[in-house]
Amino acid sequence: MTVDSEPTCRHCGAPLKLTLVDLGLSPLANSYVPPERAGTPDPRYPLHARVCEHCWLVQVDDVVPADEIFSSEYAYFSSFSDSWLAHCRAYAETMTDRLGLGPDSLVIEIASNDGYLLQYFVQKGIPVLGIEPSGSVAKAAEEKGVPTLVEFFGTALAKRLAAEGRKPALIASANVLAHVPDIDDFVGGVAALLTGDAVYTVEFPHLLNLIDKVQFDTIYHEHYSYLSLLAVEEIFAGAGLRVFDVEELPTHGGSLRVHACLNGASRAEGPGLARVRAAEAAAKLGEAAGYQGFTRRVEAVRDGLLDFLKTAKSEGRSVAAYGAAAKGNTLLNYAGIGPDLIAYCVDRNPAKQNTLLPGSHIPVRPVEALRADPPDYVVILPWNIRDEVMQQMSDLAAKGTRFVTAVPEIRVT
Numbered sequence: 001m002t003v004d005s006e007p008t009c010r011h012c013g014a015p016l017k018l019t020l021v022d023l024g025l026s027p028l029a030n031s032y033v034p035p036e037r038a039g040t041p042d043p044r045y046p047l048h049a050r051v052c053e054h055c056w057l058v059q060v061d062d063v064v065p066a067d068e069i070f071s072s073e074y075a076y077f078s079s080f081s082d083s084w085l086a087h088c089r090a091y092a093e094t095m096t097d098r099l100g101l102g103p104d105s106l107v108i109e110i111a112s113n114d115g116y117l118l119q120y121f122v123q124k125g126i127p128v129l130g131i132e133p134s135g136s137v138a139k140a141a142e143e144k145g146v147p148t149l150v151e152f153f154g155t156a157l158a159k160r161l162a163a164e165g166r167k168p169a170l171i172a173s174a175n176v177l178a179h180v181p182d183i184d185d186f187v188g189g190v191a192a193l194l195t196g197d198a199v200y201t202v203e204f205p206h207l208l209n210l211i212d213k214v215q216f217d218t219i220y221h222e223h224y225s226y227l228s229l230l231a232v233e234e235i236f237a238g239a240g241l242r243v244f245d246v247e248e249l250p251t252h253g254g255s256l257r258v259h260a261c262l263n264g265a266s267r268a269e270g271p272g273l274a275r276v277r278a279a280e281a282a283a284k285l286g287e288a289a290g291y292q293g294f295t296r297r298v299e300a301v302r303d304g305l306l307d308f309l310k311t312a313k314s315e316g317r318s319v320a321a322y323g324a325a326a327k328g329n330t331l332l333n334y335a336g337i338g339p340d341l342i343a344y345c346v347d348r349n350p351a352k353q354n355t356l357l358p359g360s361h362i363p364v365r366p367v368e369a370l371r372a373d374p375p376d377y378v379v380i381l382p383w384n385i386r387d388e389v390m391q392q393m394s395d396l397a398a399k400g401t402r403f404v405t406a407v408p409e410i411r412v413t
């Protein structure tokens, strides 16, 4: 797909004529800039989220060369918070009980990272297999006792594993489905690995929350798809899968965990399915009306933040940001905010410190920079961890620093 030709749906091939929001030209959200490249403008690509009016898959144009996405995506290291690990441990407990998993079962996770999830099944004596394309991360998993295949998941790998006689009782994946460019090949691979009543669970940020809470800053090039239950049921059905239950989770600003099985499996429908279907129908996610008007709400968020920053500047107040996250970069670049309005951004990840944010070129510093010279305002870019950050920074609040989030509207505490 190129910018000039009419874009088509990556699932069903229908022409994409309905815009959710066009965020203009934006650099890759995870490509942090070394200081020596400060004078060079970053490559920018169209960031345009569109809606398929046939299968209702919301998607961004696939316009970035794959090797650039690959190199930037793997520049970032996931660091797992205590709350996320607790979420994973609880999942392992629940699924072990629900499916009666034991020493003869197999659990596979796709995009298993450093074994953060599968370690909890290993602790229960349940055999596991991780699939993870990044070799350095997979090595960390092996050290935790999580056997890991260093490969990309898709139909070809799934068929090979099935031919080897691997029969998982459970396949899990969290926060990867939205990031695969060929979603049909991925879901087809899951179907090829399932047998009998085996279950696939998949977690993804819920499109309903993105729209409701104007979370447009979660849109970036590496995030190809923005998923509703409606679209997921359609895509899964095309691969011979049936969704039988859905859970609503608070993670990432509101996620879904979908439980699916083969069409012919005997799994009974859970209560979450009707509830989430009804919520999406009420929000008109199966009609163009559910998506129209989003752009206007995005512009209001942008204008609210710009007004706040310009007023702060005119009053001589100092402003810094917290969290060099992908979502912050989408927001800053769309709003055209640079170091004149936000002097610097702090981050706990040493790999990001002493770089510049892509596009905006706001310098990234260690968190201690805030304590060395407390600013008047700190804009928390990853709004989903607002409470956690304010707790960590309570000593700054005591000195008069105030905390700000911009989505879904300006909030100053």
Ligand SMILES: [Zn+2]
Pocket (backbone or CB within 6 Å): 009, 010, 011, 012, 013, 014, 052, 053, 054, 055, 056, 057
């Ligand atoms: Zn479609």
